[in-house]
Amino acid sequence: MALKNLRGRVAFKFDEIDFDVDQIVGVKNIKTTNIDELSKAAMQEYDPGFASAVRPGDLLVGNHNFGYGHPHYPPMKAMRHMGIAGVIAESFSPGYWRGEISMGFPQISCPGILAFVERWDEVEVDWAAQQVKNLTQGTTIAFEPLPRGDLEMLEAGGLETYLKKRFQTDTAMRNTDHA
Amino acid sequence: MGFTITEKILARTAGLPSVRAGDEIMAKPDFVLAYDFPGYTDVIFKQLKNDFGITKMAEPERFGIFIDHMVPAISPAEEELHKGTREWTAINDVKLYERKGIGHQVSSEVGYATPGAFAVHFDGHVSQLGTFGTLAIGLRRNVLEAFAMDKVSIRVPQTTRVDLVGRLQPGVMARDVFHHIVRVLGPASCRFQVLEIGGPAVADMSNDALQTITGLAMFTGAVTAIVNPDAKRLAYALPRARLKLEPVSSDEDATYAARHTIDLSTLEPIIVIPPSPANTRDLKDYLDVPVQVGYLGSCASGRIEDLRAAANVLRGRKVASTFALNVVPTSQEIMVAAAKEGLIEVFAEAGAFVSSPSCDYCFGRIATMAPGQRAVSTGTLNVRGRMGSPDSEIYLCNAAVLAASAIEGKITDPRPYLQG
Numbered sequence: 001m002a003l004k005n006l007r008g009r010v011a012f013k014f015d016e017i018d019f020d021v022d023q024i025v026g027v028k029n030i031k032t033t034n035i036d037e038l039s040k041a042a043m044q045e046y047d048p049g050f051a052s053a054v055r056p057g058d059l060l061v062g063n064h065n066f067g068y069g070h071p072h073y074p075p076m077k078a079m080r081h082m083g084i085a086g087v088i089a090e091s092f093s094p095g096y097w098r099g100e101i102s103m104g105f106p107q108i109s110c111p112g113i114l115a116f117v118e119r120w121d122e123v124e125v126d127w128a129a130q131q132v133k134n135l136t137q138g139t140t141i142a143f144e145p146l147p148r149g150d151l152e153m154l155e156a157g158g159l160e161t162y163l164k165k166r167f168q169t170d171t172a173m174r175n176t177d178h179a
Numbered sequence: 180m181g182f183t184i185t186e187k188i189l190a191r192t193a194g195l196p197s198v199r200a201g202d203e204i205m206a207k208p209d210f211v212l213a214y215d216f217p218g219y220t221d222v223i224f225k226q227l228k229n230d231f232g233i234t235k236m237a238e239p240e241r242f243g244i245f246i247d248h249m250v251p252a253i254s255p256a257e258e259e260l261h262k263g264t265r266e267w268t269a270i271n272d273v274k275l276y277e278r279k280g281i282g283h284q285v286s287s288e289v290g291y292a293t294p295g296a297f298a299v300h301f302d303g304h305v306s307q308l309g310t311f312g313t314l315a316i317g318l319r320r321n322v323l324e325a326f327a328m329d330k331v332s333i334r335v336p337q338t339t340r341v342d343l344v345g346r347l348q349p350g351v352m353a354r355d356v357f358h359h360i361v362r363v364l365g366p367a368s369c370r371f372q373v374l375e376i377g378g379p380a381v382a383d384m385s386n387d388a389l390q391t392i393t394g395l396a397m398f399t400g401a402v403t404a405i406v407n408p409d410a411k412r413l414a415y416a417l418p419r420a421r422l423k424l425e426p427v428s429s430d431e432d433a434t435y436a437a438r439h440t441i442d443l444s445t446l447e448p449i450i451v452i453p454p455s456p457a458n459t460r461d462l463k464d465y466l467d468v469p470v471q472v473g474y475l476g477s478c479a480s481g482r483i484e485d486l487r488a489a490a491n492v493l494r495g496r497k498v499a500s501t502f503a504l505n506v507v508p509t510s511q512e513i514m515v516a517a518a519k520e521g522l523i524e525v526f527a528e529a530g531a532f533v534s535s536p537s538c539d540y541c542f543g544r545i546a547t548m549a550p551g552q553r554a555v556s557t558g559t560l561n562v563r564g565r566m567g568s569p570d571s572e573i574y575l576c577n578a579a580v581l582a583a584s585a586i587e588g589k590i591t592d593p594r595p596y597l598q599g
Contacts, residue, residue, distance in 0.1 A: 018366055018367070018455060020454070020455065020562060022562070022563075026569070027562075027563040027564035027569035028564065028569045030564070064367055065366060065367035065370065068366060068367070068400075068455070069455060069456070069560075069562045070560055070562050070565070091370060092370070093367070093400060094370060094371050094397075094400060094401075094402050095303060095317070095319060095397060098318065098319050098321055099319045099320060102319065102320045102321050103320075147203060147332075147334040148203040148332065148334075149203070149332030149333070149334070159320055159321060159324070160226070160230065160323075163230075163231075163323060163324055163328065164230060164231070166328060167231055167327060167328060
């Protein structure tokens with residue numbers, strides 16, 4: 001099963017290097033579990049109009065080492081709730097990357113992305129071509145191939161489904177071996 | 180071309196003759212470790228049963244569970260969580276280490292730091308098992324993979340090698356070495372790689388010092404850190420090892436993504452200012468900043484070497500009346516050693532609050548800070564709200580700096596206290 005290309009606007013550009021994603025909702029809201037409340041708190045420090053401007057399928061763009069620090073899950077849960085379909089960054093911090101990929105949330109490591117897009121440009125992440133296309137400006141840029149396991153996890157929609165599939169395959173293979 | 184220690188360990192656990200950085204493999208962890216924590220272990224135990232139909236773990240000896248957070252419990256819900264953990268480990272014949280200390284340290288004490296082994300956890304500070312030549316990686320939620328399946332999917336990481344030469348000056352500690360590495364290499368320098376610590380200075384360094392450095396590897400972007408186990412490391416780890424494995428080391432002609440040398444004799448005490456572990460600064464530029472709270476402990480720093488360094492400064496002196504100092508030895512084993520050496524006495528006489536081992540000080544679950552308060556800490560992290568209010572601040576430093584700051588109630592260079 002191939003991943004469906006992502007297509008949407010650049011809803012925000014986080015310019016900060018080593019960006020700590022907890023800042024999206026603010027540390028004081030990090031333990032909020034109500035998704036509507038979390039979404040209301042999100043982006044208030046950056047753009048209070050964010051929630052009303054964002055459309056389903058829109059993407060975020062980040063700088064180098066995006067997700068550094070001690071990342072929690074709620075900020076990106078809020079982002080997904082608001083319709084954000086993925087994050088494209090110059091590079092990612094591994095802990096953040098692993099956590100979000102396991103949520104089935106596409107992360108695309110793409111050196112040069114910050115200069116390649118303006119906010120609200122329409123972009124497409126073409127998985128097969130391993131390129132980000134800037135549909136507004138008519139340009140393309142290559143992104144770094146994802147590890148196989150990460151791609152399979154995204155295709156499955158997250159860790160749990162991915163593991164269940166593998167578990168079933170393994171069990172089926174074991175049964176075949178016995179036969 | 181030769182192989183790195185990481186490539187050798189992963190080749191064995193993948194059942195392959197050899198692997199190279201970049202290879203996509205399925206590897207079987209020798210050990211799967213976790214501490215009980217809401218949203219992690221309780222969920223995993225449920226998922227194993229409900230989603231995978233696993234009612235009994237097939238190889239219980241590969242698993243180790245720790246109760247080190249929420250110790251002691253402060254609510255019925257916390258105690259219920261611990262209860263569930265005790266039940267699951269009992270049903271599955273899985274080893275449980277409760278109230279023995281912070282799990283990453285206890286792991287080494289009870290032999291999960293087997294040289295040449297591959298261990299996984301959800302928490303990245305498990306990297307400190309690398310001190311003994313164990314490849315130990317934090318997987319976050321993906322640790323479920325290691326609980327439910329034999330093997331985990333992994334891309335063999337590249338390695339950045341840091342060679343340490345020279346000797347540390349008095350008052351400069353492993354903590355300074357690590358944050359210096361972050362400073363000169365950068366907080367993203369080892370992204371998705373292994374940080375390999377080597378060089379002639381390693382032989383003279385204590386296990387404690389190397390556990391500090393390797394345990395913080397994530398703040399260079401590394402997935403873990405590792406040391407080629409030398410005589411001192413093997414003398415500690417082999418008698419405790421849980422598996423009979425041939426220790427492995429990187430070949431002389433192994434391929435590294437980058438190689439750096441750090442001369443320890445040139446280092447000065449540092450301070451890491453809020454709100455990011457990337458903010459390494461010279462201590463001398465932050466002297467006299469008022470501080471009200473101190474935390475000496477954590478899986479990074481709270482071992483006997485740290486306790487001795489702090490006690491050397493505090494002996495015969497008093498903590499400032501405006502200052503609350505919490506001293507938390509990393510494990511029971513360390514606490515006993517500290518008591519035998521008379522260090523606990525020094526801390527108590529100085530006016531410190533001395534606690535049994537617990538993770539809870541490091542993330543503000545207890546000794547919670549109020550808005551406007553400022554801490555010096557040997558904890559792992561200084562992000563906003565880590566030890567309480569988002570409007571409190573944490574300055575990370577070594578144990579001697581912390582002790583001197585506790586006496587003066589402001590950030591203080593410990594070196595004058597170490598003379599005579």
